[in-house]
Amino acid sequence: MVTVDNAVIVRLKTHGQDFEILVDCNNAIAVRENKQVNMKDVLAAMKIFSDAKKGLEASETTMKQIFQTDDLEEIAKQIIKKGDLQLTSEYKNSLREIKRKQIINMIHRNGVDPTTHAPHPVTRIENALEEIKFHVDEFTSVEEQMQDALKKLKVIIPIRFEVKELAVKIGPDYAAKAYATVKKFGTILKEEWQNNGYWVAVVEMPGGLESEFYEKVNEICHGEVEAKVLKTK
Secondary structure (H helix, E strand, O other): OOOHHHOEEEEEEEOOEEEEEEEOHHHHHHHHOOOOOOHHHOEOOOOOEEEOOOOEEOOHHHHHHHHOOOOHHHHHHHHHHHOEEOOOHHHHHHHHHHHHHHHHHHHHHHEEOOOOOOEOOHHHHHHHHHHOOOOOOOOOOHHHHHHHHHHHHOOOOOOEEOEEEEEEEEOOOOHHHHHHHHHHHOEEEEEEEOOOOOEEEEEEEEHHHHHHHHHHHHHHHOOOEEEEEEEEO
16 A cells, blocks of 8 residues: 555546545556556545545545445546546656657567568658657556557558468477577467477567568578468467
8 A cells, every 4th residue: 555645646527526536646647548447555544525635534424425435445547547547747757758658669570561561660660659649647547548549540642451471490409498489479370390300380460570470580590590480370
């Protein structure tokens, strides 16, 4: 549980009443994004206030009438989702920048040029987002904003999300060493250790990672690897 000294206030004004709670900032944002969070890790105090700074608690009767429940955790969730989370401008900017980078990384990992099936470089995605003046919201989930960004990016760059299945064959001198790297890039659908020591597999991965995959595996195997695309979907 966050301490009161490190907590921030979420304030909701509704039905002519003020409701305030003290929360851990990051966990409160997670609640807004509908993530599963233990409310004991969100609230600095298991209390609903009418004025948190003065320590004045809200009326239980009034809360039950307005929120249709007397469950404090459920009321707190409603306040977090509907209320105003008191953050500094610096902290909001930091959250937006973190989410911007996550959005760009997700698009880079999954998105390709549908004509060439090649991934778009990170700088191209960054420049395109600037061109369309895409605004990152500090409270909306990365996944939701990524879908919105993708729709708008399609207006100025050819892009679509692809998943690829690759056939991979690695020589006996490097197979064991390369295995962990291959696994990081995607899901191993099939695999076989052959009698001659070669490892063969079918790997499914986000389309945008194909080039990086070849680069990393070749670096480990010094070219003693064969890989080709079996299927694109």
